[in-house]
Amino acid sequence: MxxxxxxxxxxxxxxxxxxxxxxxxxxxxxxxxxxxxxGPYLGILTVVGSAVIAVLMxxxxxxxxxxxxxxxQNVYDxxxxxxxxxxxxxxxxxxxxxxxxxxxxxxxxxxxYSLGYMAHDPDRRKFFAYLNLFVAAMxxxxxxxxxxxxxxxxxxxGLASYLLIGFWQRKPTAAAAAKKAFVINRVGDVGLxxxxxxxFVTFGSVxxxxxxxxxxxxxxxTLTAIGLLLLLAAAGKSAQxxxxxxxxxxxxxxxxxxxxxHAATMVTAGVYxxxxxxxxxxxxxxxxxxxxxxxxxxxxxxxxxxxAKDDIKKSLAGSTMSQIGYMVFAAGLGPIGxxxxxxxxxxxxxxxxxLFLGAGSVMHGMNDGVNMRRYGALKGVMVIxxxxxxxxxxxxxxIPPFSGFWSKDEIIHxxxxxxxxxxxxxxxxxxxxxxxxxxxxxxxxxxKKRWEDDVHPHESPKxxxxxxxxxxxxxxxxxMALLFWGNIEYWLEPVVGYESVPTPLPTWVYIVVTLVVVIxxxxxxxxxxxRKDVPIEAPRGNxxxxxxxxxxxxxAINDVLVVExxxxxxxxxxxxxxxxxxxxxxxxxxxxGDLSKRLRRSQTGFARSxxxxxxxxxxxxxxxxxxxxxx
Amino acid sequence: xxxxxYILLSALLFxxxxxxxxxxxxxxxxxMSVELMLNSANLAFVAFARMNGNLDGQVVAFFVMVVAAAxxxxxxxxxxxxxxxRRSASIDEPNLLKY
Numbered sequence: 001m002x003x004x005x006x007x008x009x010x011x012x013x014x015x016x017x018x019x020x021x022x023x024x025x026x027x028x029x030x031x032x033x034x035x036x037x038x039g040p041y042l043g044i045l046t047v048v049g050s051a052v053i054a055v056l057m058x059x060x061x062x063x064x065x066x067x068x069x070x071x072x073q074n075v076y077d078x079x080x081x082x083x084x085x086x087x088x089x090x091x092x093x094x095x096x097x098x099x100x101x102x103x104x105x106x107x108x109x110x111x112x113y114s115l116g117y118m119a120h121d122p123d124r125r126k127f128f129a130y131l132n133l134f135v136a137a138m139x140x141x142x143x144x145x146x147x148x149x150x151x152x153x154x155x156x157x158g159l160a161s162y163l164l165i166g167f168w169q170r171k172p173t174a175a176a177a178a179k180k181a182f183v184i185n186r187v188g189d190v191g192l193x194x195x196x197x198x199x200f201v202t203f204g205s206v207x208x209x210x211x212x213x214x215x216x217x218x219x220x221x222t223l224t225a226i227g228l229l230l231l232l233a234a235a236g237k238s239a240q241x242x243x244x245x246x247x248x249x250x251x252x253x254x255x256x257x258x259x260x261x262h263a264a265t266m267v268t269a270g271v272y273x274x275x276x277x278x279x280x281x282x283x284x285x286x287x288x289x290x291x292x293x294x295x296x297x298x299x300x301x302x303x304x305x306x307x308a309k310d311d312i313k314k315s316l317a318g319s320t321m322s323q324i325g326y327m328v329f330a331a332g333l334g335p336i337g338x339x340x341x342x343x344x345x346x347x348x349x350x351x352x353x354x355l356f357l358g359a360g361s362v363m364h365g366m367n368d369g370v371n372m373r374r375y376g377a378l379k380g381v382m383v384i385x386x387x388x389x390x391x392x393x394x395x396x397x398x399i400p401p402f403s404g405f406w407s408k409d410e411i412i413h414x415x416x417x418x419x420x421x422x423x424x425x426x427x428x429x430x431x432x433x434x435x436x437x438x439x440x441x442x443x444x445x446x447x448k449k450r451w452e453d454d455v456h457p458h459e460s461p462k463x464x465x466x467x468x469x470x471x472x473x474x475x476x477x478x479x480m481a482l483l484f485w486g487n488i489e490y491w492l493e494p495v496v497g498y499e500s501v502p503t504p505l506p507t508w509v510y511i512v513v514t515l516v517v518v519i520x521x522x523x524x525x526x527x528x529x530x531r532k533d534v535p536i537e538a539p540r541g542n543x544x545x546x547x548x549x550x551x552x553x554x555x556a557i558n559d560v561l562v563v564e565x566x567x568x569x570x571x572x573x574x575x576x577x578x579x580x581x582x583x584x585x586x587x588x589x590x591x592x593g594d595l596s597k598r599l600r601r602s603q604t605g606f607a608r609s610x611x612x613x614x615x616x617x618x619x620x621x622x623x624x625x626x627x628x629x630x631x
Numbered sequence: 632x633x634x635x636x637y638i639l640l641s642a643l644l645f646x647x648x649x650x651x652x653x654x655x656x657x658x659x660x661x662x663m664s665v666e667l668m669l670n671s672a673n674l675a676f677v678a679f680a681r682m683n684g685n686l687d688g689q690v691v692a693f694f695v696m697v698v699a700a701a702x703x704x705x706x707x708x709x710x711x712x713x714x715x716x717r718r719s720a721s722i723d724e725p726n727l728l729k730y
Contacts, residue, residue, distance in 0.1 A: 605729030607722050608661075611652050 007073035010060045013053050014073040014090045017100065018143065020046040020053075022136035028129035036125050040118075043128035044111045047135055051104035058097055066494055069094055072145055079148070086206060091145030095495040098342065099142040099265075099272060102349045106264050107135050109467040113357050114256040116463035117364060127167060127254065134160030138265055142272060146207040147196045150273075154192060154237065157266045158185045164261060165253040177249035184246040188236015192273075195229035198222065212279035220284060227280050227287025231294060234270025238324045241297040245554040247321055248305065251313040255360030258313060263320045263356050264349035271324065271345050274331040275338045278496045281331075288332050295329025296425055298322065301552055303432035307439065308548030310538055311370045312359045315440055316352070319396065322433065323348050329426070330411040337414045338496035339489040344407035346488075347479050351395035351404055354471030358389035361464055362444060365457040372443040373536050374452055379445040381457045384465045386445050388472035393441050395475040397434045397518050403479030410483075413510055417501040427514050431521035438525030446530045637678035644671035658710045658720040662703075669699045 007014055024046035028039045035042070061069050070093040078088040092100075111131060118124050137156025144150040162185075166178025196206060202218050203211045215223065234240065239247035250262050261267070274281065274291060281288045299322050306318030327348070330341035363370060365382055379386040395402035398409065408430060416423035451457065459465065482488040489498050503510070540546070547553060644667055651664030673692045680688030714720050 600730040603730045605726030607726075608653060608656075615649055615653065 005064065005068055005071045007071050010053070010056045011071045011073065011092065013057075014071065014092055014143065015075050017050050017053055017104075018090075018136050018139045020050045020136075021132040021139070025129050025132035025136060028125055028132065033125075039125040040115055040128045043132050044108065044115070046132060047104060047108045047111050050135070050139070051101075051108050054097070054100045054104045057092065058101060061092075061094070061097060066490075069494065083204065084200065086146055086148050088149060089145040089207070090143040091208065092143060093495050094491050095272075095276065095342065096142045098346060098492075100139060102346055103135060103138050103142070103265050106349055106353050106471070107131075107260060109470055110256050110260045110264075110353060110357065113259075113360075113464050113467040114254075116461045117256055117360055118254065121254075123167070127164075130160055130163045130167070131257075131260070134164065134261060134266070138269070141269055145209075146205075147192075147199060147211070148206050150276075151192060151196060154233075154269065155189065157261070157269060158182065158189065158237070161185070161250070161261050161266055164257040165250045167253055167257065171252065173249075174252040177246075177252040181246040181250050184243050185236050188233045188243055188270075191229045191232030191236065195226050195233065198226050198229065202226070208276065215279045215283050218283075223280055223284040224287045227277070227284040228290060230273055230277055230280070231287060231291055234273050234291075234328065235294060236270075237273075238267050238270030238328065239298075239321050240270065240294050240325065240328055241301055244298060244301060244321055245551060245558055248309075248314050248317050248551055248554075251311070251317050255313065255356060255363060258317070259353045259356035259360070262317065263352040267320065267324055268327065268345045268349065271327040271331055271341055274328065275342055275496050278331075278335070278338050282334060282497070288334055291332030292329055292422065293332075295325045295327070295332055296422060298325030299329060299426070299429040300432070301325075303429055303436060304544065304548045305551055307432060307436040308541070308545045310372050312362065312372050312375070312440065312444065313356070313370055315372070315436065316356055316359055319355075319433070319436065320352060322429065323352065323396070326408065326411055326426070326429075329422075330414060333414050333418050335497040335499045336417050336501055337411065339492045339498050340407060340410040340414055342492055342496070343482060343488050344404075344411055346482065347395065347403040347407045347475075350471055350478055351392040351402075351475035354388060354468060354475050355392040355396065357464070357468055357471065358385050358392060361385040361460040361468060362389075362457075364460050364464070366451070367455050369452065369455065372440065373534055373538065374450050374455075375444045376447045376450040376534065377445070378457055382445075382459050384459060384468060388465075388468040389441065389445070391472035391475045393437050395479075397437050397522060398430060398514065399518070400515075401476070401480055403475055403477070403482075406479035406483050409511055409514060412514055413503065413507060416503045416505075416510060420504070423510075427510075427517050430514055431517035434518040434521030435525040438522040439529045442526055442530035443534055447534055450534065450536055634678055634682045637681075638675060641671045641675040641678065644668075644674065656721050656723055658713070658722045661722055662706055662710065665706075666699065666703070669695055 005011065021043075024043050028035055028043060031039065061071075070091065073090045073092075075088045075090060077085075079086040111128070114127065114131070118127055121127065134157060137153050137160055139153075141150055141153025141157060144153055162178050162182040165181050166175050168174045169178070199211055200206050202222050203214050205211060232243075236243045247262060247267065251258055253262070281291065302318045302320070302322030302325055304318075306315050306322060309315040309318060323344070327341040327345050330337035330344065362375065362378060362382065362385060365378075365385075366375065369375075391402065395404035398405040400406075412423060412426045412430065415426045492498065538549075541549070550556065648664045648666075648668035648671060651667065652661050655661050655664065673695050676688040676692045676695070678688075680686060680692075710720060713725055717724060
């Protein structure tokens, strides 16, 4: 059992990590137009401040022995109702610190890049405020020491994501995409909230220590239910099958948002959730298998969609889905996979942020055009963007020594340790990755110029290229650094566990086979899109291409299964309400009204007629009495 | 004398009063008819008291007289006010309070 360090020294600043960006968001949102000039700089400063604190904490943590690297800071007592006791407590351990570093460091780079990318946007301040809000919520998500607090962060990043996808809300497509992301995320969030309730009912607590300490006492059925619900939550947040449809539309947001939220950090929250709940999945084999299946399906869906899209950002979004699929897939493999899921998450966070920012830089030079069929031959015009994009490209397809090679290779290897068929599937998907990324690079940077007439491509300003260069360096060396110098698997082992199982064949065989498949994929992509001319109008394509252009009919399926039935039942209920419920009420009212209108006529205003009715009534009464008496 | 005769007289007076209320238009006459009805009731009360040999009916007759006196005061005041504004004591003319 790991010992828990008191939050002293630099660790006493744990709450400041979250408070800084939260304060930034608050000042920018409440300050209004007054903060327009210096607001963005304040936003950057708060995130850089958090990053500095995070680095200091990493150093302090490395000084401690491996078993004593968990710090818990109780900020205040949050919910204390009967037996339901939850503290606002933050937990920093080996798993959270790598997330905190990814969020703050990559976040800081993307903030700086945004300064250039959003330079001409009148709502720049609001943009930075929302980004700050996102960073604060994401840090809360990874630093929470219980599921309820994690849920707060979880909803916070969902809100920030919604606000930022719909940042250009005057565009109807952006507004619709934001709404779609929000609604689909709600489906996953329901899974998380029910999981938390189930956890509380089963374990009597929602803090990680209590829950994971008591996993052995719960029965497997309950654990499987919790695991599947958490998987639903992860699928919503991480755009995994079957809740994947929102991520492609989410590209309507500004490109830095796509890089930070929809590539590097927020969409990986699902992987974090699964890795954090490793004790539950280790005990619930069926749930873990479901995780593997979902991951595997998404790897292929994302890769196929990425291969067909002509919109550079949507193609990258497909690739993000696919890569997160790899992480979820690895997390489902159990203790042999968790560390590599996190490892791939870190390398992917860096190289995919680089790729997205590179795509943003290309768009910046191309009048915000996203159609790759209108790109071509940009390698001479945008040298820095081209070189940095190539670093990301080599990293994502997994060419040694770039970072993606190390992490993806470890995942494939772990898959073979479990089962050769899923391992082979993972290799095949790596080949498709090679194909679609080569296609993207070939269509964008090589071939002939297919620019529109009024487009004059140019390199982006330094404020954008410097983050690109830093991320490219990260894409190149981070994998090696984490694996050989950081010993990532042993660093994470105390939190998520790690074991290695011998594989049927020696390791180098898998590496060689993977590389060969990737290179074949890349060659097919090169031959199809760089050696031949790319038509400006998209050709009709085969059946699979057409399906992939429609996001593999994800929207159509959602429409048929969910949207249409919901509309229909809503219409039916409205009709029932209007006709039956309202009908009865209005009929009664009009009946009474009509009756009253007629009765009203008897009020003539003549006193004598009233007197007559009184006398008449008295006579009737009298006659009745007499008749009764007589009979 | 047979006490039933008093009751018959009372019924006769009551009917005259009721018909007077229903058929006459002059407010004063209607008013007097009402008084006639009240007094016919008084007569019936007193006759019953005599028949039963106790004083209950007599007591009620006094009550009715008191109420009738009060009613006369209010009723005449209303009639005089209506006459002042409308220059007529017809009971059919003030018919504004209707549907």
